[in-house]
Amino acid sequence: MPNTHPLKDQIALLIGEALETVAPGAPVSLDIERPKNPAHGDFSSNAAMQLARPLKKNPRELAQRILTELPASPLIARTEIAGAGFINFHLTPAAWHGVVPQIRAAGGAYGRGNAGAGHKVLVEFVSANPTGPLHVGHGRQAALGDAICNLYAAQGWEVCREFYYNDAGVQIATLAASVQARAKGLQPGDADWPEAAYNGDYIADIAADFLAGKSVRSDDRAFTASGDADDLDSIRQFAVAYLRHEQDLDLQAFAVRFDHYYLESSLYTSGRVEATVQKLVDAGKTYAQDGALWLRTTDYGDDKDRVMKKSDGTYTYFVPDVAYHIAKWERGYERAINIQGSDHHGTIARVRAGLQAAGVGIAEGYPDYLLHTMVRVMRGGEEVKISKRAGSYVTLRDLVEWTSKDAVRFFLLSRKPDTEYIFDVDLALAKNNDNPVYYVQYAHARICRVFEEWGGLPATLDGADLAALTAAHELALLRRLTEYPETVAAAARELAPHLLVHYLQTLAGDFHAWYNAEKFLVDHEATKRARLALADAARIAIVNGLALLGVSAPEKM
RNA sequence: CUGCCCGUAGCUCAACUGGAUAGAGCACCAGCCUUCUAAGCUGGGGGUUACAGGUUCGAUUCCUGUCGGGCAGGCCA
Numbered sequence: 029m030p031n032t033h034p035l036k037d038q039i040a041l042l043i044g045e046a047l048e049t050v051a052p053g054a055p056v057s058l059d060i061e062r063p064k065n066p067a068h069g070d071f072s073s074n075a076a077m078q079l080a081r082p083l084k085k086n087p088r089e090l091a092q093r094i095l096t097e098l099p100a101s102p103l104i105a106r107t108e109i110a111g112a113g114f115i116n117f118h119l120t121p122a123a124w125h126g127v128v129p130q131i132r133a134a135g136g137a138y139g140r141g142n143a144g145a146g147h148k149v150l151v152e153f154v155s156a157n158p159t160g161p162l163h164v165g166h167g168r169q170a171a172l173g174d175a176i177c178n179l180y181a182a183q184g185w186e187v188c189r190e191f192y193y194n195d196a197g198v199q200i201a202t203l204a205a206s207v208q209a210r211a212k213g214l215q216p217g218d219a220d221w222p223e224a225a226y227n228g229d230y231i232a233d234i235a236a237d238f239l240a241g242k243s244v245r246s247d248d249r250a251f252t253a254s255g256d257a258d259d260l261d262s263i264r265q266f267a268v269a270y271l272r273h274e275q276d277l278d279l280q281a282f283a284v285r286f287d288h289y290y291l292e293s294s295l296y297t298s299g300r301v302e303a304t305v306q307k308l309v310d311a312g313k314t315y316a317q318d319g320a321l322w323l324r325t326t327d328y329g330d331d332k333d334r335v336m337k338k339s340d341g342t343y344t345y346f347v348p349d350v351a352y353h354i355a356k357w358e359r360g361y362e363r364a365i366n367i368q369g370s371d372h373h374g375t376i377a378r379v380r381a382g383l384q385a386a387g388v389g390i391a392e393g394y395p396d397y398l399l400h401t402m403v404r405v406m407r408g409g410e411e412v413k414i415s416k417r418a419g420s421y422v423t424l425r426d427l428v429e430w431t432s433k434d435a436v437r438f439f440l441l442s443r444k445p446d447t448e449y450i451f452d453v454d455l456a457l458a459k460n461n462d463n464p465v466y467y468v469q470y471a472h473a474r475i476c477r478v479f480e481e482w483g484g485l486p487a488t489l490d491g492a493d494l495a496a497l498t499a500a501h502e503l504a505l506l507r508r509l510t511e512y513p514e515t516v517a518a519a520a521r522e523l524a525p526h527l528l529v530h531y532l533q534t535l536a537g538d539f540h541a542w543y544n545a546e547k548f549l550v551d552h553e554a555t556k557r558a559r560l561a562l563a564d565a566a567r568i569a570i571v572n573g574l575a576l577l578g579v580s581a582p583e584k585m
Numbered sequence: 586c587u588g589c590c591c592g593u594a595g596c597u598c599a600a601c602u603g604g605a606u607a608g609a610g611c612a613c614c615a616g617c618c619u620u621c622u623a624a625g626c627u628g629g630g631g632g633u634u635a636c637a638g639g640u641u642c643g644a645u646u647c648c649u650g651u652c653g654g655g656c657a658g659g660c661c662a
Contacts, residue, residue, distance in 0.1 A: 061601075061604070061605095062601070063604090063605070064600090064604095064605080064607085065605065065606065072604085080642075087642075112605080112643075113642085114605070157662085194662085197662075199662075318660080319660085320660055331587070331588060331658070334660095335660045336660095337660085338660040339660060342660090344661085345661075345662050370589085370590070370655085370656060370657090371657070372656095373590075373657065374588085374658065377588090377589090399589090399590080399656095401655075401656080402655090402656095442598085443597090444598085444599095446591070447590095447591075447598080448591095459624060460625085461625080464610085473622080474621080474622065478621050479621095480621090481621050511601080514601070515601085518601070522602085526599090527599090527601090530598085530599060530600095530609085533609080537609080541627095543621085544625090544626060544627085548621065584622095585622085
């Protein structure tokens with residue numbers, strides 16, 4: 029099943045048939061639109077306007093000819109030509125009623141499609157080095173990454189959630205030195221405290237556990253401390269495992285799981301970094317200058333050429349990055365999506381240039397990047413800047429504990445990734461309609477409550493006569509429900525979960541307005557059953573949509 | 586100085602990737618508040634889509650320039 033509008037497609041088919049007579053072979057994109065103005069009907073087509081130029085005919089005249097050739101359909105109540113040559117379609121109530129059984133039959137599959145069947149996508153996100161707790165920016169990435177994975181899976185893609193990190197670089201050396209200093213009884217501010225060090229309280233916790241000889245286990249590694257404060261290698265390994273475990277707890281609180289962890293260091297030990305450099309050299313895209321090896325990234329649109337191999341013999345950070353993405357490609361991921369903070373946008377041109385220069389057949393524009401801006405946290409009207417845990421920033425776990433997983437996810441997904449977001453803790457805790465998560469979840473809980481009050485089995489509503497659904501609120505809700513599948517498809521295609529968030533808010537708004545206007549459990553049996561069937565369809569769309577966002581749908585609130 | 590992103594109601598944000606009269610929510614104003622779940626409900630005012638050009642039947646959307654904001658510009662990641 030294509031993941032598209034249940035009724036639009038049928039209208040498009042009718043127009044397509046008419047066009048075979050009116051303008052055979054003419055190139056027309058049959059995108060059917062939903063007019064904003066209800067007076068313009070349920071759907072409209074601009075096919076006549078598109079054809080006006082190539083056929084050199086008056087668009088309104090063409091529209092008339094299309095209408096003459098349009099096959100009869102029980103869906104259509106009437107048609108009209110309007111404006112410059114729009115063809116407007118007014119559908120019968122029965123056409124709209126037909127979507128209710130469709131949605132109820134599809135159930136959890138409503139909004140899913142198979143456009144991505146047989147394709148593999150790798151989504152890399154969070155990818156925090158194990159040097160401290162995850163901050164709210166990581167939270168935005170985790171929410172975005174997980175939602176995008178859900179959206180792709182809903183389109184039939186085989187999805188891999190990957191976390192990439194480095195356990196051997198300069199930052200990790202700093203971490204080990206910081207823990208060692210704490211293990212030797214030093215504190216930030218002491219004369220011997222290392223200049224470049226992590227000062228958060230959590231460093232002291234790691235040192236204490238290290239000295240106690242404890243064991244730690246994370247999703248991807250395990251280690252037992254030697255307890256010897258002079259054993260820097262043991263400290264390093266223990267600290268990495270400890271912080272990876274801490275991050276696992278942060279992610280668990282946020283209900284995010286990864287399928288795979290990938291180590292930057294493995295790119296060196298496997299020889300992939302060397303092999304990548306060799307490919308670039310062989311391709312003639314490098315040159316030596318000032319004792320360093322440079323890559324001609326300017327051949328691929330970068331501002332200036334970049335150093336690959338420093339004069340001290342080590343590689344700059346983007347070389348393993350290129351090697352990593354060649355590995356992604358070779359692992360069969362035809363699509364790779366990287367979710368990163370917008371402060372990393374400089375790496376995009378470099379990595380893509382390296383991949384093209386390597387000449388291994390990777391598509392131009394690989395990988396995709398989704399960049400997001402910073403998140404600030406407001407509480408009690410003031411910006412929160414300090415967390416006890418991290419020392420200098422608010423952590424993801426703080427935010428989840430202050431509010432809830434559902435609120436944090438929903439809020440962080442509610443805006444376009446490239447706009448700065450201010451998280452309002454008080455709003456997230458509010459139990460009223462000002463709080464968007466509450467508003468959407470409450471719509472679901474209300475439906476569940478109505479069914480509980482009714483006491484019947486939803487399955488007995490199958491085949492219900494829906495002719496009683498004539499109120500404006502009911503038709504508006506029906507219309508909204510049909511938009512769900514294409515909203516999901518658009519959110520996936522455009523890496524834009526906020527489209528789904530906005531949709532759910534609007535859908536909940538339509539439902540609440542209806543609920544406030546009409547009583548469902550009325551004495552008239554046919555009306556009651558029709559309303560319950562529609563409410564059940566709304567429930568399905570809300571549950572499915574929230575699930576894609578990683579937000580729960582409580583039955584009681 | 587250069588590159589990327591952004592600029593829409595007083596505020597926070599949408600706008601089906603080029604469609605018809607640019608939409609919601611806060612806030613503001615006016616009524617209502619006996620209900621399957623209650624922390625409210627219904628309606629209303631509010632706009633030169635930063636600015637100036639261009640492309641065409643048609644532009645918030647695409648192109649050019651200007652102004653303003655964010656982020657980058659290291660043999661750091």
